[in-house]
Amino acid sequence: IDKLVSKSGDDVLYHLCRINDDLKNAKVSVIGISNDLKFTEFLDPRVKSSLSEEKMVFPPYNAEQLRDILGQRSALAFEDKSLEPSVIPLCAALAAQEHGDARRALDMLRVAAEIAERNHLPVVTDSDVVKAKNKIELDCVTEAIRTLPLQSKMILMGVLLTEERGLGKLTTGDLYETYKELCECTTTTILTQRRVTDLVSELDMLGLVHARVKSFGRGGRTKEIELSVPSMEAKRVIEEDETLGQLKNYKLRFQTTLM
Numbered sequence: 001i002d003k004l005v006s007k008s009g010d011d012v013l014y015h016l017c018r019i020n021d022d023l024k025n026a027k028v029s030v031i032g033i034s035n036d037l038k039f040t041e042f043l044d045p046r047v048k049s050s051l052s053e054e055k056m057v058f059p060p061y062n063a064e065q066l067r068d069i070l071g072q073r074s075a076l077a078f079e080d081k082s083l084e085p086s087v088i089p090l091c092a093a094l095a096a097q098e099h100g101d102a103r104r105a106l107d108m109l110r111v112a113a114e115i116a117e118r119n120h121l122p123v124v125t126d127s128d129v130v131k132a133k134n135k136i137e138l139d140c141v142t143e144a145i146r147t148l149p150l151q152s153k154m155i156l157m158g159v160l161l162t163e164e165r166g167l168g169k170l171t172t173g174d175l176y177e178t179y180k181e182l183c184e185c186t187t188t189t190i191l192t193q194r195r196v197t198d199l200v201s202e203l204d205m206l207g208l209v210h211a212r213v214k215s216f217g218r219g220g221r222t223k224e225i226e227l228s229v230p231s232m233e234a235k236r237v238i239e240e241d242e243t244l245g246q247l248k249n250y251k252l253r254f255q256t257t258l259m
Contacts, residue, residue, distance in 0.1 A: 001032030002039045009045040017050035046117075060100020066092035069102050070109055078113070083124045088114065090129050108132050141229045144206055145237045151191060152199050153238050154182055157174050159209055159227050160235050161252050169224040172197055181253060200225060208234075 011105040018090035019028050023153055037057070040048060061069070070088045087108070095149040109124075111132035116124045145156065162170050168179070176193045183190045191199075201222065211223045227234065239245050 002034040002036045002110070003037075004223060005043070010047045013043070014047045017047070017052075051127055059094065061102055061105075062100065063089075063092045066095055066100070066102060066105045070105055073106060073201055074109065077110075081123070082113075084126060086126055087124050088128055090126050091163055094129070094133055096228060104136075111135055117151035127137075138230065138233060142169055142233060142237050144208065145229075146240070150241065150243060151190065151196075152203060153241055153244055154186075154188060154198060154207060155199055155237050156227075156234065157244055157247060158182055158204060159225055160238070161247075161250065162232055163231060164235075169226050171222045171224060172200070173222065175200065178252060182247060182250075185250065186246050188243060197223075199227055 004145070013032075016028070016030050032053075040053065043051075067088055070091055074088060076085060091105050091108045091112070095101055095108060103104065108129060109132075112128040113124050113134070115131050116128045121128070131170070146152070148155050148156070155175065158175055158181075159170060161182075162174075162178060176196050179196055180190050182188075190253065199211065200211050203209045208227075208229055209225055210228045211225045211258075213221055215221045238247050
């Protein structure tokens with residue numbers, strides 16, 4: 001329901017809440033689902049007044065609940081003795097530690113089974129579950145990089161090429177010089193350093209880079225930037241981009257000042 005309001009405004013929700021005033025032969029109840037616990041705090045006061053809502057908070061599944069869900073689904077999907085006894089508890093525990101997400105737990109079990117099947121193994125093991133977890137995480141990284149805007153990919157490519165040459169961590173200033181070099185090579189519009197710094201922060205929030213503030217005393221502060229994801233996979237995905245594909249096998253001219 002928060003997406004509905006963000007796209008269409010408060011009025012839609014207001015009219016839904018007031019619709020019973022215009023109905024004679026029926027009554028409407030509104031059940032809204034949101035992952036944003038503070039969603040109603042930002043509504044117009046008249047909408048909040050009309051809502052008169054009753055809140056229900058659904059906590060994430062714990063490991064025991066996830067085991068039950070996986071047990072029910074696996075009974076339908078697998079033949080007897082296709083899973084090691086510890087496989088379902090492991091999937092449940094790993095999913096509970098991260099998000100308590102049943103979909104994530106089911107995906108992990110499914111991918112583990114696919115891995116075992118590809119390797120012609122008769123039984124799904126804990127090892128397959130660990131491989132499945134790693135594969136799912138890598139797939140998430142791949143998709144996150146693939147859907148980045150061009151400028152963010154350009155910045156990430158700058159970090160990648162710097163690490164590839166063993167030039168150490170990048171400062172914000174160093175990264176900007178590297179970024180400008182890559183933009184010139186691909187005839188891409190060059191953003192301001194302030195905007196590039198903002199995009200680095202976004203990449204940091206996505207978990208694709210790690211940007212740590214470093215103080216130089218009276219010399220001011222800067223950020224040390226390094227890659228947070230597997231470099232080979234990240235580079236492969238970035239080079240799928242038509243513009244950045246031009247940088248395949250490119251060697252940087254710029255030398256970082258931070259070693």
